[in-house]
Amino acid sequence: MRASGVVLLDSYRLSQYAESAPCYICGGGNNFDAELCRHCFAPMALAHQATSQKLHPKMIAAIGPSGAGKTVYLGMLTDMLSRQLEPMQMLSRGAFSIGLQQTTMSALSRCEFPPKTPSEPDRWNWVHCQVLRRKHRPVELILPDLAGEALMEEVEHPHTYPVVRAFLAKCSGVLVMVDAARLGRGESEEDFQTMKLISYLCELKCETKQSWGSRPVSVVFTKADECENCFEDPHTFARQHSPGLYQQCRERLPKHRFFGVGVAGASAFRSGHFGRVHVPLRIEPRGIVEPFRWLVEELAA
Numbered sequence: 001m002r003a004s005g006v007v008l009l010d011s012y013r014l015s016q017y018a019e020s021a022p023c024y025i026c027g028g029g030n031n032f033d034a035e036l037c038r039h040c041f042a043p044m045a046l047a048h049q050a051t052s053q054k055l056h057p058k059m060i061a062a063i064g065p066s067g068a069g070k071t072v073y074l075g076m077l078t079d080m081l082s083r084q085l086e087p088m089q090m091l092s093r094g095a096f097s098i099g100l101q102q103t104t105m106s107a108l109s110r111c112e113f114p115p116k117t118p119s120e121p122d123r124w125n126w127v128h129c130q131v132l133r134r135k136h137r138p139v140e141l142i143l144p145d146l147a148g149e150a151l152m153e154e155v156e157h158p159h160t161y162p163v164v165r166a167f168l169a170k171c172s173g174v175l176v177m178v179d180a181a182r183l184g185r186g187e188s189e190e191d192f193q194t195m196k197l198i199s200y201l202c203e204l205k206c207e208t209k210q211s212w213g214s215r216p217v218s219v220v221f222t223k224a225d226e227c228e229n230c231f232e233d234p235h236t237f238a239r240q241h242s243p244g245l246y247q248q249c250r251e252r253l254p255k256h257r258f259f260g261v262g263v264a265g266a267s268a269f270r271s272g273h274f275g276r277v278h279v280p281l282r283i284e285p286r287g288i289v290e291p292f293r294w295l296v297e298e299l300a301a
């Protein structure tokens with residue numbers, strides 16, 4: 001109160017904080033104006049979009065060890081689908097959904113690969129989009145670019161990354177990314193890491209009440225440009241180079257399919273200030289849309 005008049009109190013604004021807004025990924029309560037969930041760091045825009053537009057987006061995860069090629073693949077996939085009409089088109093929802101495409105494509109246009117995804121969940125790129133297909137109903141999807149290090153840490157020490165656990169439990173389908181170049185060189189580490197991820201997934205208590213037996217899994221061999229026979233026959237490649245993963249898919253994931261993809265047509269090493277840097281010599285996307293298209297068709301079926 002001033003001598004000359006009345007000043008309105010702003011305390012009524014506090015009442016907005018009395019009601020908590022649930023996170024779309026983990027369900028935890030947040031303030032109505034929070035940008036990221038305080039429990040799992042997923043963008044709260046996902047929850048606001050879902051409630052305001054009455055949407056129930058399905059979730060798809062791209063999982064794989066660090067360096068498997070998740071960021072490069074997802075960035076190229078979102079860029080290609082946002083520019084084409086056939087066989088499917090992708091429309092982003094929210095400015096935050098463009099970040100992954102922007103980071104990847106601007107790095108590739110400078111003839112560089114994008115940086116490794118930080119393991120802190122508040123720095124991950126999330127994509128919320130609508131996938132349009134001719135003569136079919138649009139599919140709403142949420143697709144984050146998870147960090148391989150965080151995924152493996154959660155697998156080795158469950159509950160260290162609540163966002164990974166909450167998200168995978170809600171997923172309707174998965175893209176399992178495997179580095180075909182490492183497998184082709186006989187590095188069995190890639191096979192073991194991917195087997196651990198699939199075991200974790202199968203043992204996770206799922207919220208959709210659907211077991212992994214009925215959910216689609218695209219097994220994507222990345223960097224197939226470095227081992228040609230992977231494009232032609234990814235099934236035989238899987239049997240020969242990743243026997244553990246191949247058997248696990250056969251026994252535990254009846255709805256799976258193998259694919260070979262490549263973003264760089266050729267790559268080389270350049271010496272930089274911090275040692276040798278892997279750079280793409282040209283960008284020649286191959287087989288990028290097929291694994292995603294199969295997954296979306298299975299989800300929509």
Ligand SMILES: Nc1nc2c(ncn2[C@@H]2O[C@H](COP(=O)(O)OP(=O)(O)OP(=O)(O)O)[C@@H](O)[C@H]2O)c(=O)[nH]1
Pocket residue numbers: 064065066067068069070071072073113114115116117118146147148149222223224225226261262263264266267278279
């Ligand atoms: N030859 C070739 N190399 C690739 C391709 N895609 C990715 N790479 C190489 O693989 C590295 C890792 O790719 P990313 O997409 O960053 O891997 P990631 O799975 O996101 O790794 P994290 O962010 O650590 O989880 C890149 O820096 C490139 O060196 C490809 O299509 N061809």
Ligand SMILES: [Mg+2]
Pocket residue numbers: 070071072115116117145146147148
């Ligand atoms: Mg990454």
Ligand SMILES: [Zn+2]
Pocket residue numbers: 023024025026027028037038039040041042
């Ligand atoms: Zn959350």
